[in-house]
Amino acid sequence: MSDSPIDLDALRNRIDNLDSELLRLISERAECAQQVAQVKTAEDADAVFYRPEREAQVLRRIMALNKGPLDSEEVARLFREIMSACLALEQPIKVAYLGPEGTFTQQAALKHFGESAISLPMAAIDEVFREVEAGAVNYGVVPVENSTEGVINHTLDSFMDSSLSICGEVVLRIHHHLLVSETTRQDKVSRIYSHPQSFAQCRKWLDAHYPQAERVPVSSNAEAARLVKTEWHSAAIAGDMAAKLYGLTRLAEKIEDRPDNSTRFLIIGNQDVPMSGEDKTSIVVAMRNQPGALHDLLEPFHRHQIDMTRLETRPSRSGVWNYVFFIDFKGHRDEPRVAAVLEEVRLRAAEVKVLGSYPIGVL
Known part of the structure; x- marks a missing residue:
């Protein structure tokens, strides 16, 4: 036990040295980012500084290299802030x-x-x-x-x-929280403000804990948090940012009905994004109003083994009974098999619009 203060001092000295080395390396990275900006500007006055595909590749690489003890997503968030600060030096x-x-x-x-x-x-x-x-x-x-x-x-x-x-x-x-202000009488809450989506996501919890409270829909959860500041009998459903912004207290935490919400x-x-290696494409398709139209639309995806991640239908503005389909699928429009599917869909559809190919979310 007598050695613990000496060991602790040694560990603190090591941390100080590591911090100094981290600072030196971060500054070196920032200087490198400034040089990148100079090169880009010299080559093109309208150069694009933010490259979504490059940023996704860097974060994926960092997560793959991470060996702990920090979680890979936590490490990626740290690097995201370093990259954000460096990019701000460029533009x-x-x-x-x-x-x-x-x-x-x-x-x-x-x-x-x-x-x-x-x-x-x-x-x-x-x-x-x-x-x-x-x-x-x-x-x-x-x-x-x-x-x-x-x-x-x-x-x-x-x-x-x-x-x-x-x-x-x-x-x-x-994560939704039930928030109150310092003037709220917590045992007298009779009105709850929130966005309609949030009410829907917390419906069961509200029915169980505040069945008699008036539920007042507002334009945003932040607006709900603002309103609570002026009333003694109300609460708001909102997240951490709104709670911090308006100085509210959590009366109940994580009240959403589904934990995976x-x-x-x-x-x-305004830019097209090159391939990053793990991409997704979104398209909107208008089909002719005829039997088997949906089957004709989906068949090429199945045959080329393209993983479709979302399919939504919306009424078309061009006809009362016509519909358009919003589709997300894995792959980039520049990949040969994706390009082949898009070509087949164009031949079968009345209209196809590619909304974009982009990196699958890393964080």
């Missing part, structure tokens, strides 16, 4: 997201781009699309589907009239 990324501040969409944007990105809240999904199309921001982040409640139709409909491409995806585990978000931009 800060501006990202529009479905706001207001404190929403899960902002959390997804920061998870994908890192804390060094400049995130700008928008009031609606179509505003996110407009900001990217206008060039006011580099990218946009919009929700597309929830594992409990399904697809977000507004996002799918926005792609119908947009020329933007999907550049990436991020899946976020969604998650939401998938899409990164939208």
Whole structure:
């Protein structure tokens, strides 16, 4: 026991030395990133600094090299922040997201781009699309589907009239908390604010614990958190970012009905993304209104053994009884077998639009 203070001091000295070495290496990496920016700018005045496929490859490589004791995803998150800070030295990324501040969409944007990105809240999904199309921001982040409640139709409909491409995806585990303010009388909660999607994801918990409370739907969970600050008898369902932003306390944690509750978000931009090695492609297909149309659409995917990950149907705007199909599948549009499938689908469909090929979400 008498040796423990000496051992502890030695360990602390070793940590200090390692920290110094880490700082030196991070600074060296940042200088290298600045040199990359200079080379790109010299070759092309309109050079693209953020490369989704390159970033995905780096993170996958780091996760494969990791031998612990830190979890591979935790290591990838650390490197994501280093890469985000280095990229900001080249050119800060501006990202529009479905706001207001404190929403899960902002959390997804920061998870994908890192804390060094400049995130700008928008009031609606179509505003996110407009900001990217206008060039006011580099990218946009919009929700597309929830594992409990399904697809977000507004996002799918926005792609119908947009020329933007999907550049990436991020899946976020969604944990809902029941939040109260310092003035809330916790035994007198009679009103609960939240987004309709969140109410749906916490329906069973609310029925069991607050069956008599009024459920008031609002435009976002962040707005719900803001409203609670002004009322003594209300609570909000929201996540960690909203709780921190408005200084609220968790009255109950992780109240979602499904423990695997998650939401998938899409990164939208103006660029096509090269192959990263592990990619996904999204398309929208309008089929002619005839018997066997769906079978004709799906058959080439089965024959070429393309793994389809999502199929959604939406009414077409061109005809009352016509439908369009939103399809996600594994593979990149530049891969020969994927290109072959797309060609066959074009021959069978009335219209095919490739929304983008992009890296499968790493984090």
